[in-house]
Amino acid sequence: MPKLSSNCNPALLQQSLHEALTEQQEEQLAEHLNQCQPCREQLESLAACHDDWQHIESVLRTEASGEHLIADEGSSSEILLSDFAVDFLQPSPEPDSIGRLNNIQIRSVIGRGGNGIVLKGFQPELNRLIAVKVMAPHLATSAAARQRFAREAQATAAIVHPNVMPILSVNSSGQLPFLVMPYVDCESLQQRLDRCAALPVVDVLRIGLQVARGLAAAHAQGLVHRDVKPANILLERDVDRVMLTDFGLARAVDDASLTRTGLIAGTPQYMSPEQARGDAIDTRSDLFSFGSVLYAISTGRPPFRAETSYGILRRVTDEPQRPATELNTSLPVWLSSIIDRLLAKSAEDRFASANEVAELLEGCLAHVQQPNVLPLPAAARELVQARFSARRLATITLVFAIAVTLPLLLSRYLPSAKDPKQNQGVWHFEQKVKDISPDEVAASATSESVPAAEPNEEYSHDEIASEIQSLDAEIDSLLEATQSTDKAIKPE
Secondary structure, eight states: OOOOOTTOOHHHHHHHHTTOSOHHHHHHHHHHHHHOHHHHHHHHHHHSOHHHHHHHHHHHHHHHHTOOSOOOTTOTTOOOGGGGOOTTSBOOSOTTOSEEETTEEEEEEEEEOSSEEEEEEEETTTTEEEEEEEEOGGGTTOHHHHHHHHHHHHHHHTOOOTTBOOOOEEEOSSSSOEEEEEOOOEEEHHHHHHHHSSOOHHHHHHHHHHHHHHHHHHHHTTEEOSOOOGGGEEEETTSOOEEEOOOTTOEETTOGGGGOTTOOOSOGGGOOHHHHTTOOOOHHHHHHHHHHHHHHHHHSSOSOOOSSHHHHHHHHHHSOOOOHHHHOTTSOHHHHHHHHHHTOSSGGGSOSOHHHHHHHHHHHHHHHHSTTTSOOOHHHHHHHHHHHHHHHHHHHHHHHHHHHHHHHHHHHHSOOTTSGGGOSHHHHHHHHHHHOOHHHHHHHHHOSOOOOOOOOTTOOHHHHHHHHHHHHHHHHHHHHHHHHHHHHTSOO
């Protein structure tokens, strides 16, 4: 039993579990729990056996992989359902159940959500399997956590779309609130990513298209998901269906709490810059997170990484991501360009809506599946052209800077133009260096003073313009070669 301090009140913990505290007392207790580890451990032991929670955690990966609870009879590694008895479940007469939650027979643990555990259940009266998400015991005493849990149910229930996991019912009056969802044999996109690293382009487009459609449905209801990441995207096994889940951080767009500054909630690696700064956000924040997801499944890693959460947030707000084509050379330039626009630091520079992204990805997927029949969408081609135009502008700017500064540097170190024999450019200068004998070099190194060279005042600006024009022509040739290559991979 953890050692409690004089400020701790164990009776309040028990009263909170039985919902006997006022809202003010709940808030005070929640504030105390944030600072008191012994009380959190005591609350966990009161709500559910700590050993059971540890055992549940140890089998989550087995459950998620589909290798369920079965072993050879008599084997030392045999896993029995009775080992999963949890204090908040009522006894069940069913031999294949670990307990009962109201009228639901709980059969096993299948995973964790953002703020609770997910159980596999069975409703006898409807003869169907369901998934039950139960709030974690250490959160159940917090009024804010309960409100967030209920908000997840309300937010998701408002969205009726095949790419959003529906909520069938919610119970928030019990010791531990829970909500009921359909049971789907699936894995998360994060699990797929951990197993396969970068995914093929067709899978990236297929998954991205469905996630974009799910986001569009949520945004149509005035909701911002705020936590779009691979762990919250479910892939149904043996079916090409993708579902967005866990709307626990969702807020109505016009909710006052949404625009409150100083509030950061979400997952750092997939946050938008405005979310990381605690600024006001809108639906375009989800598009940035979505772009981070596309980057991760295209390259095998998130776009922004660091050793600490603070370091990640600084990179999200201040640093550009490494081009995806550098990490995955087989990735089409047009797909990398789409991801780059989604990851624009300014919300105004991203796509206008999830619907726009869905339509673009749908056209790109059709092109990849039938490249000889369907051309790449015009919007994708325009992004590629804009990308090359930006590179060209950057190159010309760099060339111009070199052309302007190089003569100044050369005039400082080259001999004076007053000697016509010495005014023959860099080649003549290099040739003179080659003709210097070792003895002369040694003598120069030991000399006490070296006379300064006079500036080359006769360097022609027309020659600078001529060099820039020549370099610009070379850049045009490179761009034409690139466009020819691009045309070669696209149907006429």
